[in-house]
Amino acid sequence: MHGSAERRPNNKRRSEAMPLDTLPFPKSGLPGFASAPRKLRLVARHQNTSDTVTFTFHSLEGPVLHLPGQAIALDLPMNGGVATRTFTIASAPLGAQELSVTVKAAETGHATRWMHDNLAVGSEITARGPFGRFSLAARHGRPVLLIGGGSGFTPMMSMLRWLHARGETLDVVVVQVARRVEDLLFEDELAQIARDMPGLRLFEVVTAPAAGEVWRGYRGRPNRAMLRAMVADASRREVYCCGPEGFLGTVRQCLLAEGLPHQHFHTESFGASKPVASPAPIGKGVSNGHRVTLRGRSFEIAEGELLSTALAAQHIRVPTGCNAGQCGTCKLRLSEGSVDMQQDGGLSEQDVASGYILACCSRVTGPISIEDPV
Known part of the structure; x- marks a missing residue:
């Protein structure tokens, strides 16, 4: 149902609804499900x-x-x-x-x-x-804002489906941002959820409608004025945001400028915080460093530095996921040398025997040569 900027729910309430305090999750912190x-x-x-x-x-x-x-x-x-x-x-x-x-x-x-x-x-x-730690299961009594851009709307949908299945009456604002009208996800299901949840307000934003697309809702990239128009009370909410890096930065900047405390703005993170890398000049030596060779390039990194941090500093892209040695996304093959790897289930015994390592939890202890996985 295109062309509507906001979908307002009715007052329907389902008899099977359960309050949040019946969850098996603690009110502070997150439970740990084994990976x-x-x-x-x-x-x-x-x-x-x-x-x-x-x-x-x-x-x-x-x-x-x-x-x-x-x-x-x-x-x-x-x-x-x-x-x-x-x-x-x-x-x-x-x-x-x-x-x-x-x-x-x-x-x-x-x-x-x-x-x-x-x-x-x-x-x-x-x-x-x-x-991951990106979940409203640790929400601390504040109303919620879920905002997702492109495929970054997926975790918002998981959270919303969970709230809907529980029959929640929370004060929730949901904002989906897509490039074109045809890129909006879960349209029919969102309309049904909006009808069932009395505390939900749903907004959709299209940044670049295609020629001939009918759209009467919000258009253009989200900015402070647009977000204020949709969610005037954003500063009092617990905000969960996911999407491309530029989108995340813009939304964060706008909401903090509106008075949202930074500790109430959450972005997707599959594990520990991603390493912050300061690019080092290629070819320059590093004190107490070790030489690393990958993809035809050779450079030095500091003793004990995480391999993922070093690769990022050299602008060498390796797929990442959890940054905690669990998911196996950043797998590389060690062809020469050795590393100190503290993985947490991201590699099988066969992987380790075949020489695979995880960049996110491997520290270089000597010269190494590494390759992309076959």
Whole structure:
């Protein structure tokens, strides 16, 4: 139902509703669900938009326990070898054996394009998870703002589906930002949720409507004036935001300028904080450093420095996920030398025996040569 900037709910209330304090989650902090490998079988796929598909998997090893907003790492058996990619779980954490991920096939995303072209009902893959601290399960009594840009709306949908399934009457504002009208996700389901949740206000923003698209709602990139018009009381809310880096930065800056305390602005993080890297001049020596060779390049990094931090400093891109040694996304093959690796289940015993390491939890202790995984 395009052209409506805001969807207002009715006052329908379901009898099975449960208050938040009945959750098995503590009111402060997050519970820890063990991250473990599991086998998944694809049982359904749904084409959301021209370049976005929702894949629904059945866990062959029991219920999938996770928090709304957490992620899972999928091992994709591509022709060139297994590629591990981390995706936010889009389905609500209801203790079922099914989970879904909604995946946009980016123009340069070889793994996501492979998923679209090759994963069919009946396909089986391995996965690890859950990961991440990005969840409103640790909400501390404040009203909520969920705002997602592009495929970054996926964790918002997990949180919203969870609240809806529980029949919550929370004061929730949801903002979905998409490039075109046809890129808006979960349109029919969002309309139903808005009808069922009396405390929900839903807004949609289209940044660049295509010629001929009918759109009477908010348009253009979110700015302070637009956000104030939609959520005048944003400064009193617990805000969860996910999307491209530039989108995150803009939303954060606007909301902090509106008076939101920084501790109430949350962005997606699959594990520990990502390393902050200060680029070092290529070819310059590093005191007490060790030489690292990768992709035909050679440079020095400091003794004990995390490999992921060093690679980022050299502008060498390696896929990342949890940054905690759990998901296996940043896997590389060590061909020469050794590292001090403190992984937490991201590699199998076979992976380790084959010389694989994880960049996020490996510290260089001597000269090394590394390669991309086969």
